[in-house]
Amino acid sequence: MSGQQLRFMESDAVLVVDFDDVVLADAPSTSKRESHVFSPDAPRGILHRAFSVFLFDMSTSELLLQKRASTKITFPNVWTNTCCSHPLLGMDPPESELEMDVSSSSTTTTTTGGEGNNVRGVRNAAVRKLRHELGIHPSELSRECGARFKYLTRVHYWAADTVTHGTDSPWGEHEIDYILFVGVPxxxxxxxxxxxxxxxxxxxxxxxHRMREMFDDDGLLFSPWFRIIADRWLMGGGGWWDDLDRTMNTNDRCDHDTIHRFDPPPEHMGGAGDAGPLFLN
Incomplete structure (x- = not known):
């Protein structure tokens, strides 16, 4: 793991939430490191807010994937969606707010063009991390450049990083994850x-087609959250990716009320807290 990774783990303040995705009033944040530690006292770490971005080329319906760096502390060397991270406390523009914004600013969520969602803070966080991880400038994600953001739904999941760190892994994820599609021309x-x-x-x-080939390749690793989202919604008959124009331009595929809850696949159970099924689904 790199020094930069360790600094971010200690300094970044993630938003601690309850099962209803409400930020806790008495302890609204904790360090990224503390939230991801699995232990007997916290078998699944600390539940916090997150997001997963899926960036599409709308002209070809291609999805941009990333392979997480080998120096990442959690889930290194795995393929996943375009960008996965956390809204943080104390950022400018703010990332903890979920209020509707009807302005036309390129740095906030609008209600025009079928976007119609209320996750301004999560969108701000996504724009920040797309630049930090992939070097994508915010201007390239603006409406003026033809980019579109779409908030689809939320997923509550957990997973011990046992594939990387072994059965007694001290690391894992426990998140309420906002799924954001971004389309560029x-x-x-x-x-x-x-x-x-x-x-x-x-x-x-x-x-x-290439995505299915990658999933069938036993030599590749994938993040558990990406596999959950792909298997449940992204691919297959009637999936979000099958009719991308409909997904991006209507609210037919949106579910902003439900928090969908999933236990991890068997290989991601356990960890240092010996965590078992939480949702039994």
Whole structure:
């Protein structure tokens, strides 16, 4: 693990939430490190808010994947969606707010063009991390450049990082994860010349056929949250990716009321807190 990774783990203040995704009044935040530690006292770490971005080239329906860097503390060397991270406390613009914003600013969520969602703070966090991890400038994600954001739903999941760190892994994830789709007119408008090698080892644009081939390759590892989202909603008959225009331009696929809850696959059970099923689904 790198020194930069350790600094972020200690300094970043993630938002602690209850099962209803309400930020706790008496302890609204904790360090990224503390929230991801699995132990007998906290078998699944500390539940916190997160987001997962899926960035699409709307002209080809290709999805941008990343392979997490080998220096990452949690879930290194796994393929996953475009960007996964956390809204943080004390950021400017703020990332803890979920109020509706009807302005036309390119740095906030609007209700025009079918976006119609109320996750301004999560969107601010996503724009920040897309620049930090992949070097994508916020201007390339603006409406003026033809980019569109779509908030689809939330997933509450947990997973011990036992594949990397062994059966007694002290690390894992326990998150309420906001799923954000971002569409750009074509991938040539997205600059990937400054990918942060402390965060990302590789990036790759894939279509649905190539994605299925990768899933079938036993030599590749994938993040558990990406597999859950892909298996449940992204791919297959009637999946979000099957009709991307409908997903991006209508609210037909949105579910902003439900928090969908999932236990991890068997290989991600356990960890230092010997965590078993939480939801029994």
């Amino acid at each position: 074509d991938k040539g408008r997205v600059t990937l010349d400054d990918v942060n090698d402390d965060e990302v080892d590789e990036v790759r644009w894939v279509d649905r």
